[in-house]
Amino acid sequence: MSRNYLLSDSIISPLGFGTLENLKAIQNSDSALKHHNNSKFFKKGYYAGLIDIEWINDEFSKLAEPVKFTKLEKLLILSIKQVFDQSNSIDLNTTGLIISTTKGNIDLLGTDEFSSDRIYLWKMANIVAEFFGLKHKPIIVSNACISGALAIKTANDLIEAGRFSNAIVAGGDLVSQFVLSGFQSFQAISPKPCRPFSNDREGVSLGEAAAAVLIGPDSSKDQEKIQYIDAVIANDANHISGPSRTGEGLFQSINRLFERNNIEPSQIDYLSAHGTATNYNDEMEAIAFDRAALNSVPVNSLKGYYGHTLGTSALIESIITKHSLLKDKLYASFNFTASGVSKDLNIIQDHENRELSLALKTASGFGGCNLAMLLIKERI
Missing domain, CATH: 3.40.47.10 (Thiolase/Chalcone synthase)
Known part of the structure; x- marks a missing residue:
């Protein structure tokens, strides 16, 4: 049984473009939760962590044409690209891709900007895998809000089974109208930034982000x-x-x-x-x-x-x-x-x-x- 490690990683969120920027923001006690107006569901607006699409497009334009990819696909690709840039041991023939998400491209509902199959999780995953030329078919893990950690477990198990030599685990979700309306139907959205475990907590605040991490064995001896x-x-x-x-x-x-x-x-x-x-x-x-x-x-x-x-x-x-x-x-x-x-x-x-x-x-x-x-x- 091989020992597997969490190696190169990336977080893209309103707090920063990359893990180091996110860690710096946390150290500075910054929060992504800002007030946004949405008259359809919230007369007084709501708090959420949203990523500006122009920022995403500016970064993505360095890689490809932004109009050919959905917002979530761009975020996933950008996070995975950062992992590639940090690593020199990723073999496209033996590396797996496991994507965790709950709703994928659900924001495409009711639009005709992309082909109708783009809303399917498997289609989104295939587009991301094909962008990097990965040879194995990607795997989707969509088990509610444990998905991100379950994808890490899945990567470890598949590496131990000999399916891959290592694997990239990537995750992403958006604050879409579908998701907002769903949580609002439970009356679960807080009218102010969320306060976990506090006596004055009033519910959840939503956020959008993408992240990726390389999982696999590591024989290096030069660092913790x-x-x-x-x-x-x-x-x-x-x-x-x-x-x-x-x-x-x-x-x-x-x-x-x-x-x-x-x-x-x-x-x-x-x-x-x-x-x-x-x-x-x-x-x-x-x-x-x-x-x-x-x-x-x-x-x-x-x-x-x-x-x-x-x-x-x-x-x-x-x-x-x-x-x-x-x-x-x-x-x-x-x-x-x-x-x-x-x-x-x-x-x-x-x-x-x-x-x-x-x-x-x-x-x-x-x-x-x-x-x-x-x-x-x-x-x-």
Whole structure:
């Protein structure tokens, strides 16, 4: 069984064009969440993290004609291109492409700007893969909001099975009218920037972004690196959109992960939570973390910086977790005020330098899906 690592990576969001720009923005306590007007669904507007299309087109025009690709396709291609630019070991014949998304090109609904098949996830993935000349057919992972982390697990499993020598995991989602109307139908959109785990939280803020990371073995000896250890998924089958009130699915994924890898809760140095700032999600996570004896572990949500980027969220958060481990840096859970959950959690309230080694990343989503993943810093 090969050991696989999170290698070159990229995050493209309203906070910056590339991972380093995003990390700098987080360090500076910047947020992508801005007020936007949308009279169709929100008379007073709404808060979200949106990427300006002109900015995307300016960057993409260095690669190809922007008019030939959708907004999401351009974002995915730009993020993957950054990974290619950072790597010298990507073999087009043996590298896989796994794309995580919830809605893909759903913004094309009701338009005739592109051919009708462009709305299908497989078509979008094929266009991205063909742009780079990758020989293997791309794989789509679309399992609600655990998709980004599940795509990392999928990449690891396929590499171990001998399907690929390594794989690029890319993710992207947009704040489309379809997505806005869907969350508004649940009355889940916050009237102000989201406040995960806080007593004054009022719901989710949405965001759009793309991210990519190269997953695979690495024989280099000249630097610290982040190893993927394992991930476990569990489905609580509670409700089509509401999480288990007992945190059962998330607890099971964490508990099974720890048992399978002989990990004690006290060994976890950092916990990157899902933290959407809805009443039910944050309470469910707090209960699951309490049941898993993780109350004292430093925990944050990155949703206050990015908003909820759906199928990209767990991928972005995994990349930030990687760099937190490498930098021995804990980032504050932005917009946190005072605890609004029933169990005690060690919410990170200020950026902090601390020696870190082992991190737990969790994610949860519609349909009761839950995932827990372990990442560890391998020291030279």
